[in-house]
């Protein structure tokens with residue numbers, strides 16, 4: 028199958044799996060421990076039904092969404108994913124280019140291989156930067172300055188990585204620091220000559236944004252060690268207050284899972300939050316973000332822009348998130364599989380699939396305007412009863 032023949036998430040996943048060695052594919056697909064979180068993220072969407080309304084003119088459906096004063100063509104952007112250069116050299120900027128073409132936001136990871144400055148050059152109006160705060164505060168402050176100098180509008184602080192999680196696929200594959208690849212893992216990589224040829228030519232991707240802080244002449248491995256000494260660290264509220272003072276643009280906190288934390292963000296003057304459990308990669312027993320979204324959206328009210336990620340495999344998943352109170356959604360694995368399988372075109376194709384599914388779902392639901400989505404489209408319960416409750420409770424109430 029060629030990338031343009033992929034018709035859904037599963038096809039993109041299959042294509043990425045075929046091209047990548049197991050050690051790299053597992054890094055994208057995997058979670059931690061028993062991977063309950065990933066399964067729960069996906070299953071939680073299935074608990075919601077969309078009820079169609081007819082007699083409505085849906086000949087054209089409008090997906091345009093204004094976020095932080097900028098109008099994007101659709102309600103899904105690209106979430107930050109670290110080490111993307113391992114899957115295909117230059118992936119970060121390929122994802123950025125695809126997002127620019129589709130006119131949706133792209134968030135560059137704090138563990139990206141591409142640089143903040145290159146992002147500013149190719150997609151200043153679509154590129155956001157996600158910061159992993161460093162142990163050395165001067166590094167974080169300099170990165171924030173660089174993002175501003177590069178013309179980026181939005182800074183995202185990820186708070187859900189206070190420590191490294193126990194990613195058992197990586198441990199088994201020897202994807203650790205230092206690398207402890209087993210002979211079997213190395214032999215398996217030989218079955219992916221397309222990826223291997225490029226990897227042997229280009230070598231291990233480097234964490235470009237960290238290079239200027241590491242000892243001069245550091246190799247890719249030494250740079251990775253340096254980043255591992257600096258991150259992850261727990262992000263405290265007082266750190267977010269400090270970042271708020273430093274960053275004049277829009278400030279987003281990613282990884283919020285509790286209404287009280289949302290309220291705390293609002294009090295600090297944060298502009299937006301992303302309800303996210305990191306795609307089930309940090310706390311295996313976390314609820315699915317879609318389950319906690321209604322209560323968080325209710326707590327945020329109009330004080331914060333509420334965004335969502337984790338578990339999106341269908342355009343209709345995005346619709347459910349918007350019906351439950353998210354203003355915007357982000358895809359992680361969906362677009363990363365696209366980029367791994369087919370570079371810029373693959374990432375663009377992933378966004379096109381999502382856009383197409385969203386458009387068809389809106390038409391089928393009788394919802395021509397994305398701005399009018401709400402709980403009224405979820406199973407016909409008296410309007411507000413489905414807000415603030417988990418899917419299981421809502422079902423009992425019916």
Ligand SMILES: Cc1cc2nc3c(=O)[nH]c(=O)nc-3n(C[C@H](O)[C@H](O)[C@H](O)COP(=O)(O)O)c2cc1C
Nearest residue numbers: 055106107108109136185305306337338358359360
């Ligand atoms: C391979 C990979 C790397 C990721 N790296 C980061 C990262 O560097 N920073 C971050 O905030 N989130 C990171 N995430 C989490 C995503 O931003 C996002 O929250 C998650 O992928 C959403 O779930 P989904 O993959 O089911 O769409 C990563 C996710 C994946 C799959």
